[in-house]
Amino acid sequence: xxxxxxGEYGEEIVGSALDYCLDNGLYNALYLKEAASHYRELKRRxxxxxxxxxxxxxxxxxxxxxxxxxxxxxxxxNRYDQIMEL
Numbered sequence: 234x235x236x237x238x239x240g241e242y243g244e245e246i247v248g249s250a251l252d253y254c255l256d257n258g259l260y261n262a263l264y265l266k267e268a269a270s271h272y273r274e275l276k277r278r279x280x281x282x283x284x285x286x287x288x289x290x291x292x293x294x295x296x297x298x299x300x301x302x303x304x305x306x307x308x309x310x311n312r313y314d315q316i317m318e319l
Contacts, residue, residue, distance in 0.1 A: 242269040246276065 239247050250268035254260070259268075 242273055246272045 242250070246269050247265075249272045250265055253268045253272075254265050259265075
């Protein structure tokens with residue numbers, strides 16, 4: 234089983250997974266495989282670039298896409314009161 238895990242995930246990931254299992258008293262090959270899968274996912278996320286996020290007005294965030302068109306204009310509540318009085 235360990236040879237299969239080693240071949241599938243690589244020495245570095247299996248080493249990290251093995252350290253985790255030993256530190257936490259998990260003495261089962263299934264736990265080793267799950268930990269290796271977790272560490273592989275973490276490594277994959279490290280390589281993936283994060284989108285650029287910028288803050289617009291009032292705490293609204295956007296990524297690299299132009300979302301200004303999606304942010305509605307705001308009216309003051311007094312305007313609605315005036316409309317209701319008509």
